Each structure stands twice: as C-alpha cells, then as structure tokens.
Amino acid sequence: MNFESLNTSLQFLKPEIAVSILLVVVVLFDLIFQNNKKALPVISITGLLVTGYFIIEQFTLNGYAFNLLTADAFGAFFKLIVALSAIFVILFSISSSEIIRCEDRQGEYYTLILGMVLGMFLISSATDLILIYLSIELLSLSSYILAGFVKTVERDSEASLKYVIYGGVASGVMLFGISIIYGLTGSTNLYTINSILQSAQLGGFTFIFAGFMVLSGIGFKISIAPFHFWTPDVYEGAPITITAFLSVASKAAGFALLVRFIKITFFDSMSESGYWILLNVIDWQSLLVLLSILTMTLGNFAALWQENLKRMLAYSSIAHAGYLLLAVAVLSNEGLIAVLVYFSIYLFMNLGAFFVVMLIANKIGSEDVDDYKGLGSSVSFLGVALAIFLLSLAGLPPTAGFIAKLYLFIALIDANMVTVAIIALLNTVVAYYYYVRVLKNLYLVRKEVEMEPVGVSFGNKIIILLLLIPVLVFGIYFTPIVNLAKSSIAFIGF
Amino acid sequence: MQIPIEYYLILSAFMFSVGVVGVLTRRNAIVVFMCVELMLNSANLTLITYSSYLGDTVGQLFVFFVMAVAAAEAAVGLAIIIAIFRNKLTINIDEINILKW
Amino acid sequence: MLTEFGKIFVFFLTAIIFVVIALFVAKLIRPSRPTKEKLTTYECGENPEGSPWVKFNIRFYVVALIFLIFDVEVVMLIPWAVVYQQLGFVGYLLGAIFLILLGVGMAYEWRKGDLEWARPKIEEPIFTKSIPPPEIQKKLTLTE
Numbered sequence: 123m124n125f126e127s128l129n130t131s132l133q134f135l136k137p138e139i140a141v142s143i144l145l146v147v148v149v150l151f152d153l154i155f156q157n158n159k160k161a162l163p164v165i166s167i168t169g170l171l172v173t174g175y176f177i178i179e180q181f182t183l184n185g186y187a188f189n190l191l192t193a194d195a196f197g198a199f200f201k202l203i204v205a206l207s208a209i210f211v212i213l214f215s216i217s218s219s220e221i222i223r224c225e226d227r228q229g230e231y232y233t234l235i236l237g238m239v240l241g242m243f244l245i246s247s248a249t250d251l252i253l254i255y256l257s258i259e260l261l262s263l264s265s266y267i268l269a270g271f272v273k274t275v276e277r278d279s280e281a282s283l284k285y286v287i288y289g290g291v292a293s294g295v296m297l298f299g300i301s302i303i304y305g306l307t308g309s310t311n312l313y314t315i316n317s318i319l320q321s322a323q324l325g326g327f328t329f330i331f332a333g334f335m336v337l338s339g340i341g342f343k344i345s346i347a348p349f350h351f352w353t354p355d356v357y358e359g360a361p362i363t364i365t366a367f368l369s370v371a372s373k374a375a376g377f378a379l380l381v382r383f384i385k386i387t388f389f390d391s392m393s394e395s396g397y398w399i400l401l402n403v404i405d406w407q408s409l410l411v412l413l414s415i416l417t418m419t420l421g422n423f424a425a426l427w428q429e430n431l432k433r434m435l436a437y438s439s440i441a442h443a444g445y446l447l448l449a450v451a452v453l454s455n456e457g458l459i460a461v462l463v464y465f466s467i468y469l470f471m472n473l474g475a476f477f478v479v480m481l482i483a484n485k486i487g488s489e490d491v492d493d494y495k496g497l498g499s500s501v502s503f504l505g506v507a508l509a510i511f512l513l514s515l516a517g518l519p520p521t522a523g524f525i526a527k528l529y530l531f532i533a534l535i536d537a538n539m540v541t542v543a544i545i546a547l548l549n550t551v552v553a554y555y556y557y558v559r560v561l562k563n564l565y566l567v568r569k570e571v572e573m574e575p576v577g578v579s580f581g582n583k584i585i586i587l588l589l590l591i592p593v594l595v596f597g598i599y600f601t602p603i604v605n606l607a608k609s610s611i612a613f614i615g616f
Numbered sequence: 617m618q619i620p621i622e623y624y625l626i627l628s629a630f631m632f633s634v635g636v637v638g639v640l641t642r643r644n645a646i647v648v649f650m651c652v653e654l655m656l657n658s659a660n661l662t663l664i665t666y667s668s669y670l671g672d673t674v675g676q677l678f679v680f681f682v683m684a685v686a687a688a689e690a691a692v693g694l695a696i697i698i699a700i701f702r703n704k705l706t707i708n709i710d711e712i713n714i715l716k717w
Numbered sequence: 718m719l720t721e722f723g724k725i726f727v728f729f730l731t732a733i734i735f736v737v738i739a740l741f742v743a744k745l746i747r748p749s750r751p752t753k754e755k756l757t758t759y760e761c762g763e764n765p766e767g768s769p770w771v772k773f774n775i776r777f778y779v780v781a782l783i784f785l786i787f788d789v790e791v792v793m794l795i796p797w798a799v800v801y802q803q804l805g806f807v808g809y810l811l812g813a814i815f816l817i818l819l820g821v822g823m824a825y826e827w828r829k830g831d832l833e834w835a836r837p838k839i840e841e842p843i844f845t846k847s848i849p850p851p852e853i854q855k856k857l858t859l860t861e
Contacts, residue, residue: 128807149821153828252678259685266692270699279700280712286693287648287709291639293689294655297682298632301659301675305666310674355715619721680792687789691782698778 134185134193136176137201138243144169145236152229159228163212166232170209170239177201181610189311190250197247199462199610200378203469204242204371208235210473211367213585219484220272220361231271237264238367242375249386251300251310254379258296258343261375262289265368269360281359288352289342296339302332312386319401320390333404340383343376344443347416354424357436362483365432366476369439370469373446377461381450396455397537410451415545418444422552431479431489434556435472438515441553442468448546449530452537455611460529462607467514467526467596474589475511478504485576491563498565501576505564507586514593516557517550522596529604624665631658645700645707649693656686779831790819 132139148165155161180198187193212235215221221231241261248254266289270282304310306329307318338349345353357365388400400406421441428434442464449460481504482497483489498505514523527550534543578586596603631654638651660679667675701707758765793815801808826832 125807146818146821149825153825156828252674252681255678256681256685259689263685263688263692266696270696273699274703276700276703277714279696279703280715282696283645283700283712284715286689286696287639287645287652290649290652290689290693291636291655294632294635294652294659297656297659298662301662301666301678304663304675304678305669308666308670308672310678359715677796680796683792684789687785691786694778694782 130185131187134180134183134187134191137173137180137205138240140169140173140176141236141240141243144173145233145240148229148233148236152233159225162228162232163216166212166236167209169236170205170212174202174205174209177205184612186249190253191244191247192249193247195610195612196382197378199606200246200374200465201243203374203465204239204246207367207371207374207469207473208239210477210585210589211235211363211371214363214366214473214477214480217484217579217582218361218363218480221363224272227271231268234264234268235367238268238371242371245375246378246382248379249312249382251304251312254383255293255297255300258339258379259293261343261372262293265364265372268364269356269368271361271364277359278361281356284359285352285356292339292342292349295335296342299332299335299339302328303336306332312383316387316389319388319403330404336383337380337409340376340380341413344373344380344447345440346413346443346447347420347440348413350417350420350440350443353440354433354436357439358430358433362432362476362480362489365436366473366480369435369476370472373439373443374465374469377446377450377465381458381461384450384453398453398455400453407451407453410447411539411542414444414447414451415542416444417441417447418546418549422549422556425556426552428556429490429492431491431494431560432476434491434560435475435479438553438556439472441549442472442515444549445527445530445546448542449533451542452533452539454533454537456533456536458611459604459607460526460533462610463529463600463603464526466603466607467522467593470589470592470596471511471514471521471523474586474593475508475515477586477589478508478511481578481582482508482576491560494560494563495567497563497576499575501564503578503583503586504576507590508564509561510590510593512557512560514597516554520594520597522593522600525597525600621665621669624661628658628661628665631655631661643709645697645709645712646694648709649690649697652693653686653690656682656689776834783826783831787819787823 144166147169148162151158151165152162177198180193180201181195183193183198185193191197212232215231215235221228224231238261241257241259241264244253244257245261248257266282266286269285270279272278300310303315307315309315309318341349342352357369360368384400384406385398388403388406390399390401393399418441421437421439421444425434425437425441428437446461446464449457449464451457452460479489482494482501486493486497510521514521517523517527531543531546534540534546635651635653635655635658638654639648642648642651660682663675663679663682667673667679697707700712704712706712794812797808797812797815801812804811
C-alpha cells in the first residue's frame, strides 16, 4: 500500500472520517472542559452539518474504498437520513428531562450517539462481511449503553439488559452464518461471493441456512417479526430520544444493509422493466413477503391494546418495518424507490411523534394513553402537532404518510402482488384504530382534572415546525423527494 | 494423519448449539453472557477451520476482530449487569420483568 | 499404529497415572499426625475468618472490565505487526492512529476517575444545637 492508493480510498470516506474526528473532538472537549456541558450539543450539531456537506458531495461519487466499502448514491441517501435524524435527536436531547438529569454524563451521551452514527454510516455502505459485522457491532454496543443511559431507573437498565442479551444472540447467529458463507465461498467480499455464486452451483441446504442466519442478524436490527422481541421492551424502557433515534436511524441503516446484501450477493441480471432477477439460491421474494406480512400483522394487532404510548409507537414501528420490507420484497427498482420515499417521510413523522410525546411526558410525567384524557385544550399546539404526526403515520391523505404508502402500493400492484397489497391495505385500516384512540383521548374525552396549559418554549416550537412542515408539504408537493429517491437507487457495479 | 475438517465443524456446531440452548434455558444473566460468548467462539472456530482449510488468511484476521468485539460486548454486558444489580439486587432473568407485553 | 489423537491420549494417560502413583506412594510413606491447627485452611498465617465463598466487592469488576478492554484491543496490533514491513510509512501512521485512540481512551478513564480505587465516603455526623440528633428526631416523628 502506498500513499496514493490510501488517498484515493480516503476520498470516498469523507463522511466517516468527519464523524470519527468529531467523536474524538467531543471526547477531548469533555475531558478538558469538564464543566462546560452546554457546548457539547452545539459541537456535535456543527460537526454533523459538516458531515452532511460531505454526504451531499457523495451523491455523485462512485467508487470503492479499501475493497470494503463503496461510495454511491444509495449509501449517501441513507447516510443523509441517519445524519438528519441524529441532528434532530441531539436537538431533542437538549430539552429532554431524562437526559438533563444525568448532567455529569452528558459527554458520554453525545459521544455514544456519534458512535452510533459512525456505525450506521459504515453499515449503509459496507460491502464486506467483516465490515458488516464490525459496523453492526459498533452500532449495537453504543445503543446498548444508550438504552440504559439513565442507569438509576429500573426500567432503563432492564431495557438495556434485554437489548444486550437479544443483541448478543442475534450477532452470534449472524456471525456463525457469516463464517459458513466464508467457508463455502472462500471470500468475505459480497461482489466476489456474487461471482462465485454465479459460476458454481452452491445451492443446497447449508447455504440457505447460512443466508437465513445472516438475515436474522439484519432482521434484528430492523425488528422484523420473528426477531422483534426486543423492540417493545427497549423502546419503552430507553430514554425517548434514544427510542426515536433507534426507530428511525437504526432501522434505515438496517434496511440499507438488507437491500445491499440481497441485491449484490444474489444478483443475476436486471430485467428490462427494472425487476431484479436473483440467483436461484434462496427464494428471497417469498421469504420476504412472508416475513413482512407476519411483521405488519403482528405489529398492528399488538399495538391495539397498548397502554403506554411509547410501547404503542414501538409496535407501530414494527408494523412500518413490515411495510418497508414488503417494498423490498418487490425486488425491483420501483420497490427500492418506494423504500427510499417511505424512509424520507417516516423520518419526519416518527421523530415528530416521539418529540411531542417527550415534551408532554416532561410536563405530565407519564406516557400512558389514559393520562392523555382531556389534555387537548391544555396542550393546544402540541396536541395539533401530535394529531398530524399520528395521522401521517396512519397514512391519511393530506399528509405525507399517504404518499409513502401510495408509492408502496403502486410498486406492489405493478409487480402483480395484488393479494399482498390487499393484506397490507387491511393492515393500514387496523392501524387507524390505535392512532385515532390517542386523538380520541386527547380531544373527545371529558377532562377529569383541570390542567394548566402546557407551554412550549420557542426553540422547541421551531423544532416541531421543522418536522411538521415537511410532513404537510410532502403530502401535497412530493416531486422533490421522489426525484431524489429516483436518483439515489444507483448502486455501484450495476 | 490429518484430522478431517468435518470434525472441527461438528465441534463448532456443537459449541454453537450448547450456546443457544444455554441462552434459552439459563436464568442467571452472567451465565447467559457466557453462553453468548460460546456462540461467538464457535463461529471463531469455524472461521479458523475454513481459513486453514482454504489456505486463506482473511478468516484468521476476522477472528482477531471478533475477539476484540466479543471482549467489548462482554465489558458492556457486565457493566449493564452491574447497573441492574444496583437497582434490583438480582440478576435473575425471571425477576427482571417490569417491561412486558 | 497410533493416530495423532492416540498419541495425545497416551500422553494424557501417562500424566494421570504418574500423578496418581506419586500421590499414593507419598501417602504410604509420610507420617500422619493431624492436629486442629494443621487442618485449618492456610491463609498467610492469619486465622481464617468466615467462608471463602463470599461475594467479591463490585469494585473488582470495574478493574476487570478495564483490563479486559485494553488487554484484548491490543490483539489488533498482531495482524498489523505481521505486515508492517510491507506497509512502510503508511503502516506506521495507521498503527500510530490506533495507539493514539487507545491512549485517548486511557486518558478518558483516568480523568473520569475509573482508575481510582473508589473509597467509600464516610460522612461525619454534623450536630448543631437547633436540630436534635437523628435518634431523637426519629422518636419525635414516631410519637406524632
């Protein structure tokens, strides 16, 4: 290796390098100026904005770095989503009463968030099984600690313990699958594995088994049905900011990895209308359709009788993972566009819903749906915002959530998967019930105790508006995100 | 005489199964962690086996990374167990049950 | 004809038989005059106190965790050292970055006080004339 090859590789790693430097800077700043905790979020956000600039630069790039990662528009899109949600989560953390209570450990908090961001950046562009495993672990280890960040509260440490046990098992299973794939193909690079699969007949039970093991590791990250057990517990126990981050960014990175893993490893050829013809090793389409139907049905029905709003949103995020998985299962460019559009809208509406829940919980000290009874008039602005976010999550027409679902259903029907589309549609109808129940409690149930109006500070109002405006605008004027999605499905090598 | 590769693979599959069964049946959080480590180590054994069988060093390199990651995971896990012990004075998984359904 | 496993087995067998015979012969020829003092567990000359199966202080865990992390991270240097000759100056830089980051981690632990052996804080009771001592306070609240 010489300087030149190192230099060309590093050109493609600018966002990752920026985040790593930012992480070290935050650690050092926390060590040197121990009493200045207020500056930490400012530094982190500034650094992430710089990173965002490098990511936008990456949309036009195309290349490999060290044969481990690729820099392409697809990865850049997901990195943008991760960076955006990280910025929002840091903004949330400034006013979260849970985080403020752990005043002496603020430095760790922002460092670990940046660690998660770095892990997710690497996940969304990794093309080598070693790097995939390492980046998943980097993400997991940081999020285990963050889930139990408020360590004096029983609920937090329990969530963290459950997360670390389930996560450890999932990564163990995935690693075993990776080791078998390495043994069968003699390589850990996805492109090399693809060319070996194309030339040799490597079907057989062992390879399917190994593929399924790797899928279970990825499925754990995106919380699809048989691997979802940790999701409700961790989402309920963790601080709300972390729950919001896990539900958006970690899921986005997981989906990027899933799509990349399937599309690169098992790719055979591209049909004229943009459908991917995969190698006849594993029947991904039926497997994914099966898992996604299981996921969305389970998520939606379990959400029906949740009392805790955070837990309800956890199940709703499982259901959303189901819809997204369905879009992946179409295995076409159109399905991929649907995934990207869905994520860019899901980012705003889900983060918004969690933020409003957090602000209300800061005031009334509870996340129970029953405690929302009659709050409508005292939380005027927050209530309206929550209503819009929840209706958007449900997928009602004037909001952006409708557009996300619309693209999903168009992709499904174009691929002649009408039965599946009908099942998904029925699921959306079920979902209305639990979203609307919250709103019913807010506005239609009589107030039991008089409450003082819950005020919102100016800064928080701005943050809510930043999330609210895209949800409303993209519902009507959605050409920009669709165009962005269309230009971001370019993979390197295909 | 060379020991056939199957023996190593059967041993590692057996270790993996012991790990999985241990995770599912054991009730002490620390023992559960030991079982998770066993799963990771069985994967390590597979990697080393294939690496020497294929004459390829990538597998051995991977094992170094896995070892480092496993140590980090054990450290994080033990720290979390200490945190939960301070709160509840137990590390029995059956009694850690305030979050359910 | 022995297989590779067979040789190892014979080796094990020899080791076990040797130890058993040695212990047995020693038992035959040594004098045996047990007293109460001799039968107690040896604890560096001190009188043994309590059962050895006590729970260890939680502070040992912190030390163990720190040791575990830094001990195993250094394993990453082995593959680096193997190819160091071919890498030249770039390799030197990469290794230096790795070690600097480890150093930052070490500095972090030091500064946060995790390397200190945490001593329990003994809070001295402070009495002033206006506030009655805690025992009397307790009594007062009980009578109310």
